[in-house]
Structures are given as structure tokens and as C-alpha cells.
Amino acid sequence: MSTLMSWLARVSLCVALTTPAMLATSANADTKSSTKTGAAAAQKVSSTDLACLSEALYFEARGEGAKGQQAVAEVILNRVDHPRFPKSVCGVVNQKGQFTYRKTRIREQGAFSRAQKIAKAALQGGPRNLTNGATYFHAGRVKPSWSRKFERTTRIGSHTFYRSGHRIASN
Template sequence: MSFKMSWLARVSVCVAVALSSLTAVPALADAQHQAAYETKTVRTATGTHQISTRDLQCLSEALYFEARGEGSAGQQAVAEVILNRVDHPRFPKTVCGVVNQRGQFTYNKGARIREKGTYARVQKIAMAALAGAPRTLTNGATYFHARGVRPSWTKRFERTIRIGSHTFYRSDRRMASN
């Protein structure tokens, strides 16, 4: 086969692959909404799962900035809180909606990720959480705070556990106010 024919065959394959991937995602008005429909295949012990790349990015960034100094259990616990909120009627219904909810998370959304190895580790935890890892660490917590602070809302909710430097609370069981 001549060089030109070989090159033409490779280009044809690339075009075919590109066109087939375009038809898998509905045509949307802007790139931000289209990114919400892009998925990544993740294989876990429980099977193969499709997760939103946008949810993965939002959850990974939240774990990086909120819990990068924690061990894996502390990072998993923060992921549980975010996903518990997604499932709770009082919070937004998407991971990005929860993470970007005004006044809920303290990190600067425009901050740069400087520790690539740490980010890779939290991204694995985020993938597992989004793929359906059991949420058994926080006993249904929907709130948490770092050890060095004591928000006023802590008196209203049931404390479930302390993991690393974070304390976790469940909002569905209000404490008696005597």
C-alpha cells in the first residue's frame, strides 16, 4: 500500500470514530451543558459504571480542596456527604449543584490544583463514590466541618462521627432545643 493510501486510510478511521462519538451526545446549545452528558466508563468490583465527567470533576475538586490532607477514609467521608446531599430533598440534585451551592463549601472555586499526585488519589476516590461505593462511614451525614471551627448549626443536628480532622452531622434528626 502506498504512503498516500495508508495515510488516507488512517484519516478515514479517525473521521469515522469522531463522527460516531458526536452522534452519541445530543446536540446542545453550549459546551457546558454538553460536558454534563459526557461520561467515563469506570470498572469496579461491582461492575462497569458510566459516570458524568462533569460530576467527576466537581467531586474531585471538592475532595482536593476540602479534604486533601485527610486519609482515604476522611476523603471518602466528604464524598459521602456530597452524595448524601444530592439524594436529599433540601439540596441540589447534582454533584456540581451541591458543590457550587452558595455558602456551603469554603474553598475558592478558581484555585489551582498544585499537587497532581494528591489530585489523582482524590479522583480515584471520587470515581469509586460516583460508581456506587457503599456509603457506610458517616451514617447518613449531610454536613461536616473541620475540627478548628464550631459553626452555630452544629447544635441543631445529630453528630454522627469524627474522621480525621472533620466532624460529621446528620440533618434529618434535629436535636432537642432545651
């Protein structure tokens, strides 16, 4: 009898632990589908977009934490929605002169897996509330000339983010 009681206790615990998570997942899915906005949220996640965004996050921000990678993904998706940039993730990522990384071999599978998860969440309409609408960013070790022309929105990890729709007077 004690074996049966022990088994029932374990099963009950498992059910108690998983039920709230399942309910939250279902509620989040309902909320996300009813509150999606912007072109990126309306897009279905294509394998091509996922590959381009994952590679960009890996090569541009793999040394950052999850928040830093999410912020870089946010910038890329903000560009997709902005009229001055290409209308696709791959178009933005591959736009000449915009990203400094050169595609090389992916050597850190764990870091790439994390970048893929972050990219997928962003492409599925995850919130974009880290960079305050930024469409540009740079690493802290560089100081590009364009950084004086745009409004700085935030700094996350080693990256500084800027919004392009609000030019600052240069004189």
C-alpha cells in the same frame, strides 16, 4: 532445560497471582450491579460530576487520608439524594454558602490524582457506610452554630459529621 523450567515457574506464579484478583474484580462488578441503591448509584459517572467531586475532595479534604476523603464524598452524595439539596454533584458542590474552599490552582497533582480515584469510586456506587447518613461536616478547627442543631454521627480525621434529618432540641 532449567531456563524453560524457570520461565514456566515465573509464568505460573504470575497467573496464580492475577487470577484471584481478576475473579474478585468480576465478582465485585456483578455484586455492585445487582446491589446498587440511591440516585448516585443509578447515575452514570459523568466527567462533569467527576470534576466537581474531585475538586471538592481536593480543596476540602486533601490533607485527610483516603477514609476522610471518602467520608466527604459520602456527604456530598448524601446531599444529592436528600430533598433539601440540589440534585446533582456540581449543584451541591457549588451551592452558595455550603463549602468554604475557593477554587485556586491545583498544586499537588498526586493529591488531586488520589481525590479523583476516590471520587470515581464514590460515583460508581461505592459503599456509603462511613458517616451514618451525614449531610453536613466541618473541620475540627471551627465550631459552626448549626452544629448544635444536628445529630453528630462520627468524627473521621479532622472532620466531624452530622445528619440533618434528626434535629436536636436547642433548649
